[in-house]
Amino acid sequence: MAVDMGPRRDVPDLEDLSREQRIEAMVAWFFDNFEDPAELTPYESAEGGYQWIWGGPYNALEEIGDAFADFASDEEMQAAADEVESDGLHEWAPNHNRMIEVDEEDVEDVLPPLSERIAALRGQLDQLDEALVGLGQVAPQMGHNRPPEGMRLGLSDDDIREARDSVQDVRGELDKPDPLTNGDPAVLSRAEGRFRSLAIKVRQWAMAAGKLIAAGVAAQVGAELWDDPVALYHKLETIAGTLNHWSSFMQMLF
Template sequence: MKFYTADYPDGIRAEHLSEAVSDTDLDLLKEIFFQFYEDPQNQLPYDKENEWGYLWIYGGPYYTSEAVDDLFGSYLPEETLDRLISELESVCAVWSPTPDDHPDGSESFDEEPTSTDDAREFVRSAAQQVRARVEALRNHPPGIGHNHPPEETEQTEAPLTNADLDEVSAAAGALEYAAADAPADASTASRALSVLRAASAKIRGYADKFIVAAVTAAGARFGLGEGELWIALKTSIDDLVSATSKWMELLNLPF
């Protein structure tokens, strides 16, 4: 997983961030953060009836601690994270993802890997992304991004149960482990892909209903925050399925 900045045009790996950040200068981290999150007033349409006064068309809102943990939580010591959160909170209380956000700072999955090493890295990044999205859904607080949907959507159930989310997270974890430390195993990949594809199909049906309801309500009172989290999870799952399939293909393994 790499981040690209003015000082690191060729990218800096996430696990090397702690070595590049000084005790007093967090500019590198802030430069990366602003690639993925921004003040909602920059681009979001204003809606006085919606959460925090904006229509959250790109997902969110996210508290500073959530956004910082999403990007850097696995790579930086707690004291550095706390200082970064404090500095960012002096700028804005909640954040919107930027329109071209690639969650977790990972490379875009639009470009297919051409080597098995690249494919492993794509799988690891995509798996981490899926697990982060699952945790975001589990931790999504009531009332954030949810403002009493229109009557016709009040009974809409979540597309995945807690047990389903556990399976998705476990499948992503198995693929992350396989890509990081273990020999490639076609049977493990096949089982994980089956779980992920089933979850993606369930969310797709929910996403269709969500989009229709959001358009009908003009977004003013629909729970965009939670709906966007589900859609983001589906996108991340699809990225992981694609990355894993390409990895198996490069290894000439049946799956």
């Protein structure tokens, strides 16, 4: 089975609600249907940022207006959109809860063949290792002088060291003759686990720090430190996904 993005959820009934309740209902409807692209949308810095494979970017006022134009006033819809964007985010992706399973033959596969993804790993690992070196320099700075809670990166030297060790391990697997059929599932699975664990921590920091930056609370953190963790998160997830499929393929051979 494959996945596709399902339709928007039905709009709620606004009749007999107060102004505040109507705005609250529209905001809730929006977040039922749309989300921060950092949740799931692929990110490729070399391709200009987010790859909107599920549609988007979507604008809060436009989507709320399309859904509620017959049921709410312009002022109420604007207030709802302002509430949605209160954290500073203005581009939205479809909510991943709308994903539905469909037959493989009904959709075009969004991923290239595994052999091509494995071939791309070496360059991705080089980029990842470079990012990890930079992150190792950033992490201590994010924890000193009692920074705001959201600015504490939460990564240890061991996290970064283990991730870099796994970069080397996977490079070793790529150096084998015909790596597609000769990879070590244990090595691949260990690397996948480390990369996903690191991705979770980076994503948590990136989302929290982004809100602080948008609010002007953390002006000392420049755009580069914000962009890099976001790109790093998606790089980690991309590599981990390839390792997962590679390991599964190897286990099917035996």
